[in-house]
Amino acid sequence: MKFTLNNFITEIEITEMFEGLGSIKKVVIIDRNIYELNKNKLDVYIKDSPKYFFEAIESNKTLNELRLIYSFFIENNVTRETVILGIGGGITTDIASFAASTFKRGCRLQLIPTTFLGMIDAAIGGKTAVNFNGIKNAIGTFYPAEKVYIHPGFLETLQEKEYNSGWAECLKVSLIMNNGLYEILSDKKSEITLEILQKAIEIKMTLCENDLKDSCERRKLNLGHTFAHLIESASGYTVNHGEAVAIGIRKAAEHSYNEKMIRKNEFNKINELLDKYNLSDIISNEIKSKIKENGKELIFQDKKAGEKVRLVLFRGFQDIIVLEIDNHQKVIDLMTS
Ligand SMILES: NC(=O)c1ccc[n+]([C@@H]2O[C@H](COP(=O)([O-])OP(=O)(O)OC[C@H]3O[C@@H](n4cnc5c(N)ncnc54)[C@H](O)[C@@H]3O)[C@@H](O)[C@H]2O)c1
Known part of the structure; x- marks a missing residue:
């Protein structure tokens, strides 16, 4: 199953096979865990390609790690025509994409996301990032991969908490736009199916299609x-x-x-969906008191906030509005009540 995002070239293929991947000139940035778990299957495609093994933890999504990746590119004579192939969850695809977008002003980029979140979110839509000075995703570019392979087989080894991250984003998009995904998810607690992956990706792509740089429609994805x-x-x-x-x-x-802005039954519907997937509704007292103490600084360190606080809210069910408000205290009160 293939579909293409027209505005900037991203071909997405839901696949069991990585056709053509064996024969192209590429270097691979791969989550070490993924290589260990799937060595035999992956070696069919990447055995002869230089590989950079990456330990996928947030504290490695940094400029320091990038230096090592750029050196790896130089050692392996990477040119702008070389495909950089990122294989892993969002941490790996974010840093691989950032490296590809900046090395020699931009190399070819293809991605194989291996987490649920990566498949429906991180690898789709072209945002790349590294963390800096403790600020998450502080530095980044917009650089859509030319091709993203979605291979659901990787999900078999995923841990419970990683599933939850994927489900949260999946439920989120189903609440933003109506393409039938909400009906599938709310019917009963579902397993991940090809249809769910495709519909979740479709919503993300629709919102990014005319707004790569996140200046209007795409902001709806920041719901929550x-x-x-x-x-x-x-x-x-x-x-x-x-x-x-x-x-x-x-x-x-x-x-x-x-x-x-929404009625009680709509409010209930939203919460019931999140309940169905056992997603949390509790903020610990410790976090609440941190927010009370440092809420303002924490809000404004978020790169998406300027002088005003941007809130993505419901104007109806599957009807989203992006508002900028002056009163950051309102957000703090809501979080600590
Ligand atoms: N660029 C974007 O638009 C975007 C969107 C959302 C999130 N992100 C970024 O994504 C990152 C989070 O990514 P994530 O949640 O996909 O995962 P991850 O990269 O954080 O990986 C989580 C863990 O799962 C392991 N893992 C990955 N795939 C596995 C598999 N198939 N089986 C077993 N273990 C596996 C990894 O080794 C790691 O230990 C964050 O850094 C976030 O900022 C980016």
Whole structure:
């Protein structure tokens, strides 16, 4: 199954096979765990390609690691025509994509995401990033991969908490736009199917299609994220991203309901969907007091916030509005009530 995002070239293929990949000149940046788990299958395609083994932890998504990756490129005579192939979850595809976008002003880039979140989110839509001075994704570029292979087989070895991150983003897109995904997900707690992957990717691609640089439509994808970033920073990133996003979506719904932008039954529908996938609704007291103490600094370190706080809220069910508000205290109160 193939589909293409027209505005900037990203061909997405949901596949069991990586056709043509064996024969192209490439260097590989691969999550070491993934290589160990799938060596035999992957070697069919990448055995003879130089490989950079990456330990996929957030504290390695940095400029220091990039230096090593650029040196690896130089040692292996990477040119702009070489394909950089990133294989792994979002940490790996983010840094591989950043390296590809900057080395020699841009090399060819293809991705094989291996997490649920990577397949429906991180590898789709062209955002690349590294962390800097403790600020997540502080430095980055917009550089869509020319091709993204989605191979659901990788998901078999994924850990529970990684599934939750994927589900949070998957539920999120189903609440942003109607393409039938919400109906599938709300019917019963679902397993990941090809249809779910395709529909979730479709929504993300539709929102990115005319807004690569995140200046209007694409911002809807930040539903729940202003609140989530606050929770993640206040917890020193010990709260899992999916959990934080789920709470963030609940807070966005609560705020929308308080402001009479959605009805009670719509508010309930949103929470019931998150409940169905056992996604959290609890902010610990420790995090609440951190937010009370340092909420303002934490909000404004978020790169998506300027002087105003940007909130993505519900104007109805599957009807999203992006608002900029002056009153950051409102966000803090909502998180700590
Ligand atoms: N560029 C974007 O648009 C975008 C969007 C969302 C998230 N992100 C970024 O993605 C990152 C999070 O990525 P993630 O949640 O996909 O995973 P990850 O890269 O953080 O990996 C999580 C863990 O799962 C392991 N893993 C990966 N695939 C596996 C598999 N198939 N089986 C077993 N273990 C596997 C990894 O080795 C790692 O230990 C964050 O850095 C976030 O900022 C980027």
